[in-house]
Amino acid sequence: MSGVLHVLLHMAEVDGPVTSETLARMMQTNPVVIRRVMAGLKAAGTVRSDKGHGGGWTLARDLASLTLLDIYHGIGSPPLFAIGNRREAPECAVEQAVNEALDASLDEAEALLLASFGTVTLATLSQNFHRRLAERRAATSSGDRHDH
Amino acid sequence: MSGVLHVLLHMAEVDGPVTSETLARMMQTNPVVIRRVMAGLKAAGTVRSDKGHGGGWTLARDLASLTLLDIYHGIGSPPLFAIGNRREAPECAVEQAVNEALDASLDEAEALLLASFGTVTLATLSQNFHRRLAERRAATSSGDRHDH
DNA sequence: TCTCATGTAACTTTCAATGTTACGAACTAG
DNA sequence: CTAGTTCGTAACATTGAAAGTTACATGAGA
Numbered sequence: 001m002s003g004v005l006h007v008l009l010h011m012a013e014v015d016g017p018v019t020s021e022t023l024a025r026m027m028q029t030n031p032v033v034i035r036r037v038m039a040g041l042k043a044a045g046t047v048r049s050d051k052g053h054g055g056g057w058t059l060a061r062d063l064a065s066l067t068l069l070d071i072y073h074g075i076g077s078p079p080l081f082a083i084g085n086r087r088e089a090p091e092c093a094v095e096q097a098v099n100e101a102l103d104a105s106l107d108e109a110e111a112l113l114l115a116s117f118g119t120v121t122l123a124t125l126s127q128n129f130h131r132r133l134a135e136r137r138a139a140t141s142s143g144d145r146h147d148h
Numbered sequence: 149m150s151g152v153l154h155v156l157l158h159m160a161e162v163d164g165p166v167t168s169e170t171l172a173r174m175m176q177t178n179p180v181v182i183r184r185v186m187a188g189l190k191a192a193g194t195v196r197s198d199k200g201h202g203g204g205w206t207l208a209r210d211l212a213s214l215t216l217l218d219i220y221h222g223i224g225s226p227p228l229f230a231i232g233n234r235r236e237a238p239e240c241a242v243e244q245a246v247n248e249a250l251d252a253s254l255d256e257a258e259a260l261l262l263a264s265f266g267t268v269t270l271a272t273l274s275q276n277f278h279r280r281l282a283e284r285r286a287a288t289s290s291g292d293r294h295d296h
Numbered sequence: 297t298c299t300c301a302t303g304t305a306a307c308t309t310t311c312a313a314t315g316t317t318a319c320g321a322a323c324t325a326g
Numbered sequence: 327c328t329a330g331t332t333c334g335t336a337a338c339a340t341t342g343a344a345a346g347t348t349a350c351a352t353g354a355g356a
Contacts, residue, residue: 202355
């Protein structure tokens with residue numbers, strides 16, 4: 001998730017297609033790993049890929065029309081929580097009572113989280129990125145006089 | 149988490165102390181694993197342990213005074229989410245923007261989840277467990293005539 | 297004193313995530 | 327049409343964290 005967002009924002013900074021090779025160097029990983037996660041996004045219509053000379057990955061939709069929720073589903077909607085339910089011995093009544101209680105809380109939190117994802121666009125992330133860049137430039141050009 | 153709750157509810161069904169050996173068989177695991185997770189709960193005052201003959205684990209507090217939140221903290225407050233933030237290259241402005249956005253959503257969901265945990269007592273879980281037992285008994289003694 | 301039980305360090309095993317290699321398919325430039 | 331690029335994907339290797347295991351020390355009761 002975090003890595004994919006990183007990649008997409010970097011792609012938005014370049015106008016032409018970007019190869020898996022280049023993206024892999026940015027993320028300090030392997031081109032095949034990039035292709036794996038991009039596969040889902042491609043199927044979802046978020047990005048497109050082109051082969052051969054001048055090929056690579058391109059954003060297929062506007063940043064403003066993409067939310068964190070789109071990306072989450074694009075990468076296959078993986079489990080959100082680290083503390084899952086035991087699925088062993090589900091016939092045990094104790095197990096069922098425990099799972100019922102945990103599920104109630106987890107489902108509620110999951111609904112909120114996904115709703116929250118739905119309100120954040122990649123355009124917002126990009127804007128925050130550029131704001132940080134500007135602040136950083138201002139800080140260094142003024143000789144780091146502020147703060148500590 | 150799920151496993152610990154299972155253990156605690158089983159302990160509540162017995163009046164005397166229960167050994168790690170017995171609990172391990174219930175959970176289909178190893179006694180040492182039981183002692184490991186119980187260590188935190190003991191430090192938190194949730195359970196006590198006694199050595200020697202007739203020893204084992206005992207609930208030190210009433211089920212009604214224990215919430216899921218207490219148990220969560222008792223086992224060391226492990227990470228709740230499976231989709232963490234990248235901590236590599238945190239100086240990259242893109243990374244910072246991504247982490248900022250994800251943290252905002254995750255923190256909000258975490259707060260809700262923990263609050264939700266705080267409202268559920270183990271007494272409630274135990275009641276649900278006994279309700280299930282009663283329903284199951286009723287269903288089998290009536291010959292499974294209802295539903296399918 | 298002998299047995300039972302926890303406490304804990306050290307080691308091993310397991311398993312899923314990630315990384316890697318290899319090769320086929322599709323595309324472009326010349 | 328040929329050569330060079332790039333994605334697509336299967337198969338295998340590596341890694342790291344969680345769980346399991348062994349071993350032994352400590353404390354408590356019969």
